[in-house]
Amino acid sequence: SEIVSRYREMTPKSEALFAxxxxxxxxxxxxxxxxxxxxxxxxxxxxxxxxxDVDGNKYIDFFGGHGALLLGHNHPVVMEAVGPALAxxxxxxxxxxxxxxxxxxxxxxxxxxxxxxxxxxxxEATLMGLRLARSYTxxxxxxxxxTHFHGWHDHMTGGYANHFDGTSPVGVLDGISDAVVLVxxxxxxxxxxxxxxxxxxxxxxxxxxxxTGMVPTAPGFLEFLREETEKHGTVxxxxxxxxxxxxxxxxxxxxxxxKPDLTSLAKILAxxxxxxxxxxxxxxxxxxxxxxxxxxxKEKIQHPGTYNAxxxxxxAGIAALDHIRTSDACAVANxxxxxxxxxxxxxxxxEGVNWACYGTFSSFHTFLNPKGRKIDPLAxxxxxxxxxxxxxxxxxxxxxxxxxxxxxxxxxxGWPGGNISCxxxxxxxxxxxxxxxxxxxxxxx
Ligand code: PLP
Numbered sequence: 001s002e003i004v005s006r007y008r009e010m011t012p013k014s015e016a017l018f019a020x021x022x023x024x025x026x027x028x029x030x031x032x033x034x035x036x037x038x039x040x041x042x043x044x045x046x047x048x049x050x051x052x053d054v055d056g057n058k059y060i061d062f063f064g065g066h067g068a069l070l071l072g073h074n075h076p077v078v079m080e081a082v083g084p085a086l087a088x089x090x091x092x093x094x095x096x097x098x099x100x101x102x103x104x105x106x107x108x109x110x111x112x113x114x115x116x117x118x119x120x121x122x123x124e125a126t127l128m129g130l131r132l133a134r135s136y137t138x139x140x141x142x143x144x145x146x147t148h149f150h151g152w153h154d155h156m157t158g159g160y161a162n163h164f165d166g167t168s169p170v171g172v173l174d175g176i177s178d179a180v181v182l183v184x185x186x187x188x189x190x191x192x193x194x195x196x197x198x199x200x201x202x203x204x205x206x207x208x209x210x211x212t213g214m215v216p217t218a219p220g221f222l223e224f225l226r227e228e229t230e231k232h233g234t235v236x237x238x239x240x241x242x243x244x245x246x247x248x249x250x251x252x253x254x255x256x257x258x259k260p261d262l263t264s265l266a267k268i269l270a271x272x273x274x275x276x277x278x279x280x281x282x283x284x285x286x287x288x289x290x291x292x293x294x295x296x297x298k299e300k301i302q303h304p305g306t307y308n309a310x311x312x313x314x315x316a317g318i319a320a321l322d323h324i325r326t327s328d329a330c331a332v333a334n335x336x337x338x339x340x341x342x343x344x345x346x347x348x349x350x351e352g353v354n355w356a357c358y359g360t361f362s363s364f365h366t367f368l369n370p371k372g373r374k375i376d377p378l379a380x381x382x383x384x385x386x387x388x389x390x391x392x393x394x395x396x397x398x399x400x401x402x403x404x405x406x407x408x409x410x411x412x413x414g415w416p417g418g419n420i421s422c423x424x425x426x427x428x429x430x431x432x433x434x435x436x437x438x439x440x441x442x443x444x445x
Pocket of ligand 1: 120121122123124149150151152239242266267276
């Protein structure tokens with residue numbers, strides 16, 4: 001197609017690198033989310049809201065480090081902290097002052113962080129959350145919501161794409177699916193039904209909905225979950241790996257004023273470097289504590305991890321969290337979210353396409369309308385649409401949109417949509433909406 005030929009013309013060096021990568025990596029990529037047909041760009045450098053590929057093309061970046069970059073690329077406060085930390089050493093294999101300061105920076109923002117345990121990723125944080133809940137309750141089962149993503153360990157694997165029939169994804173032990181109860185998003189009856197047996201250790205969800213609002217959480221549902229889990233002695237886990245320090249400085253729990261028992265964090269937590277954490281109620285963390293388990297007689301949960309609380313990640317994390325606490329970074333990114341959603345929807349109306357740009361806070365999603373129904377983008381209510389339809393992304397179309405957007409200078413993520421940083425400007429949002437207009441026209445040819 002014309003879109004792909006123009007893309008190939010402008011990205012010869014990326015194509016050459018992909019040819020090498022294909023011979024080494026499955027699908028040529030190192031993260032499923034970076035797979036693009038015919039190939040993704042190879043990035044050379046990034047700054048603020050932009051990135052440049054190896055061919056010198058500049059893009060407005062909405063991948064945002066998979067959500068890690070609320071402050072954009074190379075924010076000065078982060079860079080100034082990372083340099084001196086690197087100079088002191090990349091790994092001490094010991095306790096260090098920065099880990100204490102990092103945890104205190106988390107506590108200054110996240111209302112429920114009585115205890116903190118750092119991990120190396122968000123996946124490890126949700127895994128530890130589940131273990132803490134099991135130890136505390138003496139129960140085994142987990143309730144989670146279809147389309148919600150919590151990383152790729154055995155209990156959580158399969159985000160919005162697969163295995164909603166309850167069978168285990170390939171490579172995962174069959175028995176795991178018996179321990180995981182999948183409920184449709186916002187399904188109160190489903191939750192009541194799952195909890196009534198009294199054998200659920202934890203309920204986990206992305207509080208604003210899957211992929212930061214792709215399938216949004218209905219008003220009142222978080223309060224409902226808080227009440228129901230409390231009634232049944234079940235641990236409530238907010239997976240704030242993306243929403244933490246993004247939707248508000250204190251995350252979704254601060255925004256909505258609801259107290260989960262445990263919260264998983266990562267991404268913005270470490271200022272764009274690798275890192276994660278599980279935080280929450282002190283009594284739940286007793287299972288990781290030598291002295292407390294000696295008293296209770298419970299077996300201690302083991303928790304090693306070579307890169308836990310890495311000092312360079314800690315330095316970046318402290319700088320990022322302090323900046324988020326003392327600036328309007330979250331509010332600016334949220335305002336840019338409102339602006340870009342409006343502008344893109346205006347383009348959809350003007351161009352007469354039956355798509356809608358929607359989302360909450362600093363994220364946006366493109367509803368690609370798999371059933372082709374007539375909709376008004378300016379009055380689109382994602383909550384009124386069944387999640388199966390909402391998550392339906394005709395794969396070929398989604399890839400063509402992303403490639404065409406790259407040709408038009410915008411790097412969207414696979415929703416397709418993106419995470420916005422506080423460095424994006426109104427002019428970037430205008431340019432993004434115009435890139436959608438060009439994309440629609442290219443797709444029509
Ligand atoms: N939870 C949520 C909500 C996520 O979006 C992600 C990653 O995108 C994870 C957990 C897993 O985090 P990580 O990729 O650091 O393992």
